[in-house]
Structure formats: structure tokens, C-alpha cells
Amino acid sequence: MATRRLKLLSANIQAGSSTRGYHDYVARSWSHVLPAGNKRGALDTIARLAGSYDIVGLQESDPGSLRSGFTNQTHYLAQRGGFDYWSHQPNRSVGGVASSANALLSKLEPIAVDDHPLPGRIAGRGVLLARFGSGDAGLVIAIAHLSLGATSRRAQIAFIAELLHGQRHAVLMGDFNCLPDRPEMELLYRRTQLQPPTCRVPTFPSWRPQKAIDHILVTGALAQDGMQALPAALSDHLALSIQLDVPEQALRQA
Template sequence: MLSANIQAGSSTRRYSDYATRSWSHVLPAGGKRTSLDAIAQLAGEHDIVGLQESDPGSWRSGFTNQTHYLAERAGFDYWSHQPNRRVGSLASSANGLLSRLEPVEVADHPLPGRISGRGVLLGHFGTGTEGLTVAVAHLSLGAQSRKLQLDFIAELLQDFPNAVLMGDFNCVVDRPEMAHLFRSTRLQPPACAVHTFPSWKPQRAIDHILVTDTLHCDGMRAVPAAFSDHLALSVSLEVPEAALQR
């Protein structure tokens, strides 16, 4: 599995780039296609990929649905996306899900928060209680909004014993707002923190792949997602056989 905040294919290699390269977040330039091709190569090494900040087709991406583009370039048969934030026709952002397994159902939900524009995308693989549920989310910067969002996600996932929640949480796992998620679901804190932000000098573990206690994961590592300001997270996961059956 892979979770990656791809920053819509933009390049950020130092803090000053947020100011000097801010134009790349609204203009269809800056080597985005090259970045996407590098991300596709990384994604292609995995079976299930969760994307955050994937542009669903606006001016800055040359009206390219980046989730669809990555699915085609990396050879995924199944893909889905959840557009969230939109700034007119200039820029838009989405969660994305790429999979080599055929999901039996994909659902998306808007997340609560002081400012709208966040969501969680759910893919269900296999049937019954032995199936696998994968959720992709990008949470808010503010702690109060994150708490509302995590409480909402906990309610969605509490009845799924085999679940994965991945994405950009914008917080470390020992924050108070994370506590209800772990109390109300079978999701577990990671065994060790993997720093992912900023990508050029990782100091904070704010991107996570959380799994329930019924699943075994191994080899969690941070890997570059082209020139995004976040490193991606990669992990090997043992899933129940029922998740592989349609």
C-alpha cells in the first residue's frame, strides 16, 4: 500500500518555494507532467494507493484528472476520486484511490469542519466481515476541525474489523483529537513514527497508514513522491483472503 500527498504535481523543495513558486499552484506549468510520471512509477510498485491533493481537472493541471492519469500510467484497472476543494476554475483538489483489486463498493463522504472542502473516500474489497475497507482522507490544519473529522471517520469505520485509514492527517498520532479514533475503532497507533514533512528535511510524522489489530503490516517507510512537500508512505500489508474475492 502507498499513501501520497502529491501536491497536484507541484514542486516544493524548500520553505521559500511556498512563496517563490506559488504560481505553480494555479498555473499549468512547472513540470507537473514529469512529476506525475515519477509518482506513477512509484505507485505502480503497489497494489492499493491512496492519494491526497490530486487535481481532478482544473486550469493548473491543464484540465487533467490526475487520479485518472496516474491510474493509466501505473497500470491500475480500478480508480476513483473525490473532488473536495475548488478555487473557481483555477485549482481543485481531490482524494484518490487506485487499486489492482476490484472494489465491491466505493463511497465518499464530506467531512465536517469550520471550513468545508475536506472528505474521506472509502473502498470496500470482498464481502462480509472478512472483507477489507480502505479509507483515504486529508484532514484540516485546525485541531478543532480535525477532532470533528476524526470522530466522523471513527463512526464510519467502527463496524469494520479489517480496515485501513491512510492519508495526510496534519497531526502526529499522539494528539488528543486522535484518541477517540483509537478508542472507537480497532485501528492501532503505528509502532514507530515515520517522519514525512517537510520532504526536504522530514521532522514531523503527519502522514499515516493506520491498520486495525486484525491486520499485519510490515516495512513502513517514507519515500519521495516526486517533488511534493510530503514524503509518501509505503507499507506491506497482509489482507484476509476474503478481501481478494469479488
């Protein structure tokens, strides 16, 4: 069966803000609500990294609030990174001062992109679902940023499992805020064809990675290779990359 190798990247970009240690959460808290700091420079660094990939999933991309200088960061990265296709899912806004989105950057044309709100004790989480190719064998890419609390996270994972149930060629990427062997993660492995990661790659905190809480989960029908963590400018998360061998038929449009 003919396949095409695709390079995928997932990154929590923290809206272009800089965090180089736990003290910055307090000392530089202003950067999360004001358009100060070198956010544009950080975005340019992220664009250079992202530009060498075929499909990129972003978390905490600001869709255009005060802290980003009213710049739609996903659109900016698409232009700077050479992506013809982009979409975003604004999912949390703090009085117009700060906003956050899941986002897709792609050099392949999706046939559909849908966004779904996720359940949880506090509203504002979502999953962005992109479909490539046609029919049941098409490639599905889901991008999510899950809650900190286990109870909400379990409900969110159950929702995503329903969306991806029965999909042979599927990828779920994002900031899960939990390790891959947490009890709630077992829902994904039982109810979908997504597989536990073949290795743990610590991504948080970026300055001293100890916790594997960012993941790219892939169904067993897709061969994968080269999982690694990479700096996403000065975000508090490292980005995660992978290479997949995807059947040509999963990308072919009817």
C-alpha cells in the same frame, strides 16, 4: 488462515507541484494555480513509484482544473501506473483555477467506493471509502486529508471513527496534519480497532522530514510490515508505504 500480501502507498502529491524548501511556497506559488512547471514529469515519476503497489491512496490530486492543464491527474496516474480501477473525490475548488481530490488507485476490484464530506469550519474536506470483499469481514480502505485546525480535525476524526466502527479489516491512510499521539487521534484508537502506528516515520517537510503527519493506520487483525517513507516526486510530503497480510476471505467477493 490463508493470507495475501498487499503493498499499500499513501501520498500527498501536491497536484504535481514542486516544493524544495519553505521559500518555494512564496517563490513558486504560481505553480499552484497555473499549468506551468514540469507537472507532467512529476506525475510520471509518481506513476513509476505507485505502479509497484496494489492499492494507492492520494491526497491533493487535481481532478482537472487550470493548474493541471485540465488533466484529471488520478486518471492519468491510473493509466501510467497500470491500475485497472480508480476513483476520486473532488473536495475543494478555487474558482476552477485549482481543485483538489482524495483518490484511490487499485489493482484489485473494489465492490463499492463511497465518498463522504467531512465536517469542519471550512467546507471542502472528505474521506473516500473503498470496500473489497463482502460481508463484515471484508477489507475497508479509507483515504482522507484532514484539516489544519485541531477543532475541525477532532470533528472529522469522530466522523471517520463512526464509519470504521466495528470493522475488523480496515486501513485509514492519508495526510492527517497532526502527530499520531494528538488528543483527537485517541478517538480513533478508542472507537475503532485501528492501532496507533508501531513507529513514527517523519514525512514533512519532504526536504528535511521532521514531522510524522502522514499515516497508514491498520486494525489489529491485519499483520503489517515495512513502514517507510519515500519521495513522491517533488511534493512537500514524502509518501508512506506499508505491506499488509490480508486474509483471503477479506478480499473474496460473494
